[in-house]
Amino acid sequence: MTAKVFDAIVVGAGFSGLYMLHRLRDTLGLSARVFEAADDVGGTWYWNRYPGARCDSESYFYSFSDRLSEDLLREWTWTERFAPQPEILRYLQHVADRYDLRKDIQFSTRVVAAEYHDATGRWVVRTDDGGQITATFLITAVGCLSTTNLPDFPGRDSFRGDWYHTGVWPHEGVDFTGKRVAVIGTGATGVQAIPEIAEQAAHVYVLQRTPNYDIAGGNRPMTAEDGQKIKANYREIWQATRETAFGFPYDVANRAALSVSEEERQRIFAEAWERGGFRLGTTFNDLLLDEKANETASEFLRARIRERVHDPEIAELLSPRDHPFFTKRPPLENGYYETFNRDNVTLVNVRKTPIQEITPTGVRTTDAEYEVDSIVYATGFDAMTGTLFKLGIRGRTGLGLREKWAEGPRTYLGITTHGFPNLFMITGPQSPSVLSNMPVSIEQHVDWITDCLRYLRETGRDTIEPLPSAEDDWVEHHNEVTQLTLLPKANSWWVGANIPGKPRNLYPYVGGVGTYRQICDEVASRDYDGFTKGSGGSASDGEFTGAARAKYTDIAAAAAES
Numbered sequence: 083m084t085a086k087v088f089d090a091i092v093v094g095a096g097f098s099g100l101y102m103l104h105r106l107r108d109t110l111g112l113s114a115r116v117f118e119a120a121d122d123v124g125g126t127w128y129w130n131r132y133p134g135a136r137c138d139s140e141s142y143f144y145s146f147s148d149r150l151s152e153d154l155l156r157e158w159t160w161t162e163r164f165a166p167q168p169e170i171l172r173y174l175q176h177v178a179d180r181y182d183l184r185k186d187i188q189f190s191t192r193v194v195a196a197e198y199h200d201a202t203g204r205w206v207v208r209t210d211d212g213g214q215i216t217a218t219f220l221i222t223a224v225g226c227l228s229t230t231n232l233p234d235f236p237g238r239d240s241f242r243g244d245w246y247h248t249g250v251w252p253h254e255g256v257d258f259t260g261k262r263v264a265v266i267g268t269g270a271t272g273v274q275a276i277p278e279i280a281e282q283a284a285h286v287y288v289l290q291r292t293p294n295y296d297i298a299g300g301n302r303p304m305t306a307e308d309g310q311k312i313k314a315n316y317r318e319i320w321q322a323t324r325e326t327a328f329g330f331p332y333d334v335a336n337r338a339a340l341s342v343s344e345e346e347r348q349r350i351f352a353e354a355w356e357r358g359g360f361r362l363g364t365t366f367n368d369l370l371l372d373e374k375a376n377e378t379a380s381e382f383l384r385a386r387i388r389e390r391v392h393d394p395e396i397a398e399l400l401s402p403r404d405h406p407f408f409t410k411r412p413p414l415e416n417g418y419y420e421t422f423n424r425d426n427v428t429l430v431n432v433r434k435t436p437i438q439e440i441t442p443t444g445v446r447t448t449d450a451e452y453e454v455d456s457i458v459y460a461t462g463f464d465a466m467t468g469t470l471f472k473l474g475i476r477g478r479t480g481l482g483l484r485e486k487w488a489e490g491p492r493t494y495l496g497i498t499t500h501g502f503p504n505l506f507m508i509t510g511p512q513s514p515s516v517l518s519n520m521p522v523s524i525e526q527h528v529d530w531i532t533d534c535l536r537y538l539r540e541t542g543r544d545t546i547e548p549l550p551s552a553e554d555d556w557v558e559h560h561n562e563v564t565q566l567t568l569l570p571k572a573n574s575w576w577v578g579a580n581i582p583g584k585p586r587n588l589y590p591y592v593g594g595v596g597t598y599r600q601i602c603d604e605v606a607s608r609d610y611d612g613f614t615k616g617s618g619g620s621a622s623d624g625e626f627t628g629a630a631r632a633k634y635t636d637i638a639a640a641a642a643e644s
């Protein structure tokens with residue numbers, strides 16, 4: 083096989099890989115090859131086809147923004163407030179066609195190794211079809227939730243019925259009519275799937291380890307009037323998403339929960355609840371910082387559960403008591419709690435009576451055996467690092483990314499890491515990523531990388547690498563910002579607690595999308611402060627003045643004054 087040489091290799095063809103390819107090829111005029119394990123575009127929205135799968139960000143701001151194309155915004159109309167999986171997949175397929183992206187994507191191909199060769203300053207990438215190609219830049223666009231977590235229950239493979247993981251759902255769908263089904267997991271996925279499965283199945287056993295604070299989604303069809311209003315205001319909407327803390331077109335209110343009366347607080351919570359979606363988390367500015375403030379929101383949500391679930395014991399079992407609100411990702415629900423009023427649904431507390439084994443005919447806990455025809459694992463993902471590690475990335479000295487991050491990720495700005503020149507990780511760990519509306523963060527990273535590559539070209543260079551001092555400073559800053567919040571208190575996948583042996587760190591950056599964008603822009607405007615630049619693999623030109631943290635401090639001081 084002849085060796086192929088490209089300017090850039092992109093891994094993944096979801097939101098981030100598609101937009102990155104467009105920027106590389108059509109904006110910068112570079113040669114690029116995308117590798118995608120699936121046989122089509124879509125990423126998360128290709129794989130997650132379980133019943134009820136839909137986005138928890140509202141559809142009108144879960145898409146590419148006016149940065150990609152105002153025409154695309156005008157021509158695409160979402161049919162539901164929270165878009166279902168098939169519609170998002172159709173949207174991404176449309177984007178791929180509209181920009182003629184498929185011709186540069188090699189589908190059904192996994193990257194199995196990516197090694198940086200110091201002598202040439204090039205990445206050599208090997209794929210599972212035996213291919214080998216070379217490129218100057220390696221860009222991972224693998225998503226944050228793309229390696230499934232399938233718990234290693236004893237006897238798992240002895241099960242004689244059908245079993246599924248929600249993250250790799252059969253394309254032809256599954257008919258549960260007349261079946262007895264066990265669903266393991268009640269995160270955002272389980273909460274979407276369980277009501278739909280319960281509509282079909284003869285009986286559903288919901289095996290719950292930890293209840294979540296599920297927020298009313300309030301999904302509904304989009305009316306023509308909704309569409310017109312959004313299209314008339316999309317510039318303001320998108321601008322707001324770029325400036326707020328979580329990438330939504332509404333920001334956290336500048337008031338503390340205990341600064342208002344109980345009556346007023348309840349009114350504010352109820353109003354946000356009625357509007358649906360994550361607004362509830364933005365009602366007060368200290369919900370993520372102060373346990374007492376947080377408890378007011380937590381209790382508001384528990385009261386909503388008690389209102390909707392008829393049996394008080396089941397309502398209590400569904401009520402979280404072990405972690406503050408929003409320290410685990412709150413699912414959005416549409417009819418989830420009412421599902422537990424059905425005769426064909428049984429809630430099993432596998433915290434109290436853990437799953438002992440999977441048997442040929444079902445699931446055995448410490449106090450009962452549940453005989454079922456099908457098992458649905460809604461057990462989540464090895465988030466943020468799981469897929470990056472599978473790529474077999476080795477840097478300048480032959481050091482593996484997995485070894486370098488053995489005790490947790492170490493990055494500069496969540497995009498780059500020392501020892502791995504010309505490697506960019508879209509929505510990598512220690513960037514806002516999963517603590518934001520993903521397309522907004524994806525666009526910001528892709529645009530920043532695009533600007534960086536343009537800068538290198540304009541200054542006659544092709545090699546860039548973060549300095550160890552810049553990386554140390556970002557990791558320290560990331561940890562400091564994390565410690566200001568309640569997020570370390572919960573055993574969430576955000577801190578890696580769902581995967582046995584995974585180092586416990588907060589994986590996404592919690593400093594806020596708008597703030598983070600300003601930090602990244604500041605670094606770029608100061609000749610990529612903290613990066614060494616050069617050519618042909620040798621990068622020695624550059625210093626670290628601390629621009630990233632200084633910008634954060636300035637923004638925080640200005641916010642405190644306002």
Ligand code: NA7
Pocket residue numbers: 227233266267268269270271272289290291292411432437460461462463516575580
């Ligand atoms: P999550 O949020 O990681 O949820 C996984 C669920 O599976 C959660 O309820 C877990 O309980 C449960 N789980 C995992 N392992 C086990 C074992 N061994 N035994 C019993 N129960 C288990 O994944 P999702 O797919 O729902 O959502 C992931 C993200 O996708 C979501 O946050 C959105 O950003 C989109 P636990 O809470 O760990 O006790």
